Structure formats: structure tokens, C-alpha cells
Amino acid sequence: MTMATEGSLGAAVQTDQTAFDAVRRAKQKDIVFATGGLIVMAIAMTLLLTLIGDLVIRGAARIDYGFLTSYPSRLPERAGILSAWVGSLLVMLVTAFLAIPIGIGAGLYLEEYARKGWLSNFIEINVSNLAGVPSIIYGLLALGLFVYGFSLGKTILVAGMTLALLILPIVIVSTREAVRAIPRIIKEGAYGLGADQWQVMWSYIIPAARPGILTGAIVGLSRAIGETAPIITIGALTFIAFLPPAPVTPDFPLISFAWLNDGFTVLPIQMFNWVSRPQEGFHIAAAATGVVLIALTFTLNGIAIWIRYRLRKGYRN
Amino acid sequence: MTDTTMTLDQKTGQQAAAAPKEAEMPPAIRPATERDPLRARIEDFSFYYSNGFQAIKHVDMPILDRKITAIIGPSGCGKSTLLRSLNRMHDLYPGNRYEGKVILEPEGENLIGPDADPVLVRLRVGMVFQKPNPFPKSIYENVAAGLRVRGIKKRAVIDEAVESALRRAAIWDEVKDKLHGSAYDLSGGQQQRLCIARGLAPNPEILLLDEPTSALDPIATAKVEDLVQELSETVTIVIVTHNMQQASRISHRTAFMYLGEAIEFGETAQIFTNPRHPRTENYITGRYG
Numbered sequence: 238m239t240m241a242t243e244g245s246l247g248a249a250v251q252t253d254q255t256a257f258d259a260v261r262r263a264k265q266k267d268i269v270f271a272t273g274g275l276i277v278m279a280i281a282m283t284l285l286l287t288l289i290g291d292l293v294i295r296g297a298a299r300i301d302y303g304f305l306t307s308y309p310s311r312l313p314e315r316a317g318i319l320s321a322w323v324g325s326l327l328v329m330l331v332t333a334f335l336a337i338p339i340g341i342g343a344g345l346y347l348e349e350y351a352r353k354g355w356l357s358n359f360i361e362i363n364v365s366n367l368a369g370v371p372s373i374i375y376g377l378l379a380l381g382l383f384v385y386g387f388s389l390g391k392t393i394l395v396a397g398m399t400l401a402l403l404i405l406p407i408v409i410v411s412t413r414e415a416v417r418a419i420p421r422i423i424k425e426g427a428y429g430l431g432a433d434q435w436q437v438m439w440s441y442i443i444p445a446a447r448p449g450i451l452t453g454a455i456v457g458l459s460r461a462i463g464e465t466a467p468i469i470t471i472g473a474l475t476f477i478a479f480l481p482p483a484p485v486t487p488d489f490p491l492i493s494f495a496w497l498n499d500g501f502t503v504l505p506i507q508m509f510n511w512v513s514r515p516q517e518g519f520h521i522a523a524a525a526t527g528v529v530l531i532a533l534t535f536t537l538n539g540i541a542i543w544i545r546y547r548l549r550k551g552y553r554n
Numbered sequence: 555m556t557d558t559t560m561t562l563d564q565k566t567g568q569q570a571a572a573a574p575k576e577a578e579m580p581p582a583i584r585p586a587t588e589r590d591p592l593r594a595r596i597e598d599f600s601f602y603y604s605n606g607f608q609a610i611k612h613v614d615m616p617i618l619d620r621k622i623t624a625i626i627g628p629s630g631c632g633k634s635t636l637l638r639s640l641n642r643m644h645d646l647y648p649g650n651r652y653e654g655k656v657i658l659e660p661e662g663e664n665l666i667g668p669d670a671d672p673v674l675v676r677l678r679v680g681m682v683f684q685k686p687n688p689f690p691k692s693i694y695e696n697v698a699a700g701l702r703v704r705g706i707k708k709r710a711v712i713d714e715a716v717e718s719a720l721r722r723a724a725i726w727d728e729v730k731d732k733l734h735g736s737a738y739d740l741s742g743g744q745q746q747r748l749c750i751a752r753g754l755a756p757n758p759e760i761l762l763l764d765e766p767t768s769a770l771d772p773i774a775t776a777k778v779e780d781l782v783q784e785l786s787e788t789v790t791i792v793i794v795t796h797n798m799q800q801a802s803r804i805s806h807r808t809a810f811m812y813l814g815e816a817i818e819f820g821e822t823a824q825i826f827t828n829p830r831h832p833r834t835e836n837y838i839t840g841r842y843g
């Protein structure tokens with residue numbers, strides 16, 4: 238009897254000891270892994286910060302009012318990015334106008350309406366793959382289809398359409414993921430009240446998925462704003478000393494779409510162009526353009542984070 | 555199947571004296587029609603999930619008007635499946651299949667018939683889920699949701715319906731000062747009563763509750779039980795529970811399910827004190843489940 242008790246007590250103590258050892262070993266592994274991760278991350282961040290830092294050091298001082306309001310010039314000191322940033326802005330406008338509604342619509346349709354089957358699986362795989370297609374391929378497609386096929390010319394409209402194609406998969410995939418993340422019981426609750434699919438879509442799914450959808454759209458746009466290859470492929474001009482016609486007119490319709498059919502340049506192309514010049518002054522201008530571009534990208538991503546944060550909060554409260 | 559018929563026949567054998575034309579009625583519903591009006595009849599009902607699994611096997615069951623019908627049985631026996639069939643929840647997922655009839659009385663409409671629109675069925679048969687699932691909206695908008703779905707837009711009408719539903723769900727006093735605050739700020743028990751109010755607001759003919767208290771603490775559970783009992787004066791209730799004390803405390807009729815079959819159906823007191831089927835007896839005496 239006593240023996241038995243002692244025996245079981247001993248066993249218990251032993252089990253405890255093994256358990257403690259196991260926990261200690263696991264903790265050691267955690268520490269090794271965390272340290273490794275930290276080192277890798279530090280290297281990556283240092284590289285990134287060095288690149289950005291280099292750009293900022295060389296270019297930041299060059300950014301002033303004149304730089305933002307002047308056209309490019311043969312003289313490096315007089316060159317500015319007015320036509321480039323206006324071009325970027327207008328192209329982004331077209332891109333957003335096309336890619337966001339179409340991408341959201343397609344994502345919602347695929348996720349909520351399309352019958353699940355081999356076809357929707359096939360489309361899903363292909364949409365994900367499209368997100369990884371090199372952007373220059375989109376440029377070639379646009380050159381063949383829009384510029385020559387439809388004879389649309391090398392215009393802002395075509396650039397916007399090309400970039401819209403490019404980011405469409407991003408918008409579609411993020412829309413589907415946002416919709417998929419909505420808890421099933423919320424959807425069932427809405428259907429359980431007698432809502433039809435349209436009502437569930439508008440009153441429950443879209444509001445709940447909004448943060449994810451908007452984030453995807455902005456991430457897509459911030460990718461598009463830095464794209465160079467497809468825009469060069471469709472033949473953007475590299476030297477533009479004029480602005481497209483203003484979208485707002487003093488005369489009756491007050492709105493004009495003539496700018497859509499204008500030639501253009503964009504920030505990354507302006508930068509590319511200056512980098513390839515021999516003069517040091519143009520390299521500085523290129524660095525300054527890079528700083529503006531990075532600032533724009535960061536701003537867009539910042540807005541995405543802010544929207545996600547704000548809407549998530551609203552969703553809870 | 556044979557078990558079911560046998561048990562139900564035994565029961566009707568005892569109670570048949572007063573029924574004039576008993577032989578023509580399906581045996582399962584006979585005891586009910588004698589005393590109480592019916593709200594619905596489940597007849598030879600089977601259900602198949604999209605993977606081919608038959609979760610419900612030839613169930614017959616009456617649903618009494620403005621009474622509480624409890625469905626008990628071990629987990630996985632098909633209680634939720636049966637309940638969710640009553641408002642066509644399974645139609646949300648492709649490939650599921652119903653067989654048999656769920657007749658809504660007194661119109662005699664078959665809820666699972668080919669020309670019954672699931673959306674219209676859900677307008678008449680409301681549902682409360684196992685886990686409280688308020689919408690990420692204000693308390694007011696949660697309760698108003700069912701009315702908005704029905705196209706009701708008048709502010710005064712909605713205001714009134716919201717208040718009355720919250721009162722019926724016995725939660726008005728707790729939320730009347732924060733109607734426009736988030737539903738997520740309520741406790742679990744309050745959220746569940748809010749979900750009941752949400753289900754009640756559009757005045758459904760039948761309210762289905764699937765283990766509504768399984769995620770709640772004992773005090774919240776007691777409140778929901780009281781509420782369900784009060785509600786049964788005005789609305790027909792079908793409640794699934796794995797808690798036998800709960801079924802015996804609050805329900806008028808109890809059905810015992812086992813492996814997709816309705817083994818026994820009868821007055822709650824009889825099921826719990828004098829079960830006729832050995833499986834029912836095993837279950838309520840805790841020998842399995």
C-alpha cells in the first residue's frame with residue numbers, strides 16, 4: 238500500500254520533470270528562431286532603408302515648388318515633373334474608375350453568385366495566376382489590342398486601361414477574400430430573416446467586406462502608380478512640355494473628356510528617362526522624382542491602413 | 555422507421571378513444587389533433603446533404619400551434635438538420651435535398667415543395683441560432699433588420715415594432731437607453747435575447763431556436779427559458795436542445811431523435827416520466843448521449 242503510493246508519487250514527479258524539460262527545450266527553440274528571424278529582418282530593413290535613404294539624400298533637396306510646377310527641360314536645373322505627376326494622376330483616375338468597380342463586381346459575382354464547380358475553380362486559379370504575370374506582358378497585350386487593334390492611340394485612356402487590367406486580379410482576389418472572411422453565421426442570420434440574395438449582398442456582405450475590398454483596391458493602385466514597363470511598351474512619351482486639356486471647362490458641359498485621348502508621361506517614366514541621361518543634374522532630378530513616387534506609394538498604403546483600421550473599429554462599435 | 559411507427563401506434567392506441575376518424579389520419583399526428591390546433595405537420599420527411607448522407611430518415615412530427623415543441627437527442631442525431639429544414643436554411647448550400655412534406659397549417663402549404671420560395675418561407679418561419687449572431691450594427695438596426703428586409707421604411711412603424719419586439723424579448727429595459735449603441739457591446743445572454751427580438755420583430759408564424767442557451771451562463775439561460783415560455787402564448791416555437799432538464803422545464807411536446815429518426819414524440823411529461831421506447835428511456839436516464 239505504502240509502496241504503491243510512493244511508487245505513483247515517484248512516477249508523478251518524474252513526469253513533471255520530463256514535462257519541464259520539454260517546455261525548456263521548446264523555449265530554447267523559440268529563442269533561436271526569434272533571434273534568427275530578427276537578424277534576417279534587420280538585414281532586409283537595412284537594405285530597404287539604405288536604398289530609400291540614398292534616394293532621399295540625393296533627391297530630397299531638389300524638391301521645391303519649381304520642381305513640381307515646371308515641365309521637363311534640356312537644362313537639368315530647370316527640369317520639373319509637372320507633366321509627369323499630372324499624367325500619373327490622370328492615368329490613376331482612369332485605372333481606378335475601371336479596375337475598382339469591375340474588380341469588385343467580378344469578385345462579388347464569383348464568390349456569391351457563380352455556381353461552385355470546375356468552371357469557377359478554373360477561373361479562380363487563373364485569376365490568381367494573372368496577378369503574377371509580368372507586367373510587361375500586359376503592356377504587349379495592350380499594345381496589340383488597344384493601340385493597334387482598336388486604334389486608340391498612345392493615350393491616357395489606353396494607359397489607364399492597361400494598368401486597370403494589371404491590377405484587376407488584385408482587386409478581384411482581395412474582394413473574394415474579404416467576402417469569404419465574413420462569418421457564416423452572420424450571412425445565415427440575414428438569410429434567416431427572409432432577406433434575398435440581393436439584400437444580403439448590399440446590406441450585409443458589402444458593408445462587412447468593405448475594409449478588405451478598399452485595402453485591395455488601394456494596394457492595387459499603389460502598384461499601378463509605380464509601373465513602368467507596360468506604359469513604356471504602349472509607347473508613353475518621355476518628353477512632354479504641355480498638359481492635357483483640363484477635365485473641367487468654363488463652357489457649357491463643364492466637363493471635358495478630351496484629356497483621355499492625349500499623349501502623356503508618368504512619374505516612373507520621367508524618372509527612367511532622367512536616369513539614362515549622362516548629366517549628374519538629371520540623376521539628382523531622377524532621385525527627387527523617386528522620392529515623390531515613394532511618398533505617393535507610402536501615402537496610398539497609409540490610407541489603406543487607416544481605412545482598414547477605421548472601418549474595423551466601426552465594424553466592432 | 556419500424557421503431558417509430560410502433561411507438562407512435564402504441565401511444566395512439568391509448569389516446570384514440572375520443573377521435574372519431576382516427577384510422578384515416580397519419581398515426582404520428584393523431585394525439586395532437588385531438589386537443590390542440592396544428593401549426594405544421596412534418597410528414598415522411600427525409601433530408602440528404604450534398605455528399606449523399608441521409609441525415610433525416612422518414613420523420614413524422616406535428617408542430618402544435620402556440621406551443622413549445624422540443625427536439626432532443628444525442629449530438630449528431632440530426633436535430634439541427636431537421637430544424638434548419640423548417641425554414642429552408644439548407645437551400646443556401648448547393649446539392650442538399652429534401653424529401654417528403656412540411657405542411658404549414660391551416661393553409662396546407664408544403665414548405666419544401668418545388669414551388670415554395672425559400673425566401674418567402676423564411677419570412678414566415680424565423681430562426682435563432684446556437685451562437686448569438688447579432689449583426690455588426692446598432693441594437694436598433696439589428697431588430698429593425700427583418701422589417702427593412704420586408705421593405706418597411708416608415709420610421710414610426712419601425713420604431714414601434716422595435717420597441718415591441720425588445721419588450722417581448724424581455725430586454726427592453728436593459729437596452730432602451732442605448733438603442734443606437736453597438737450590439738456587440740452587449741453580453742452573450744443579452745445578445746441572444748436581442749437575436750430573439752430580431753426574430754420576433756417581423757412577427758413570424760413559427761420561431762425556430764437551435765440550442766439557444768448552449769453558449770450562455772446559467773443566469774442568462776434562465777432568462778432565455780422564461781422568455782421562450784412567455785413567447786409561446788403568442789408564437790409557435792420549435793426548440794432544439796441537448797439539455798434534457800431544459801426540454802422538460804419549458805416544452806409542451808418533446809420529440810426524441812436518434813440517428814436521423816424520430817424515435818418518440820409525445821407530451822413532454824410523458825416522454826420524461828414514462829417513455830415508451832427503450833432508446834428514449836436509455837437517453838433520458840443518461841445511459842448514453
Ligand SMILES: Nc1ncnc2c1ncn2[C@@H]1O[C@H](COP(=O)(O)OP(=O)(O)O)[C@@H](O)[C@H]1O
Pocket residue numbers: 603604605607609627628629630631632633634635636
Ligand atoms: N453540411 C453537412 N454535410 C454533410 N453532413 C452533415 C452536414 N452537417 C451535418 N452533417 C451530419 O448530419 C448529422 C446530423 O447533424 P446535426 O443535425 O448537426 O446534428 P445535431 O444538431 O443533432 O447535433 C451528423 O451526422 C453530421 O455529421
Ligand SMILES: [Mg+2]
Pocket residue numbers: 633634635
Ligand atoms: Mg446541432
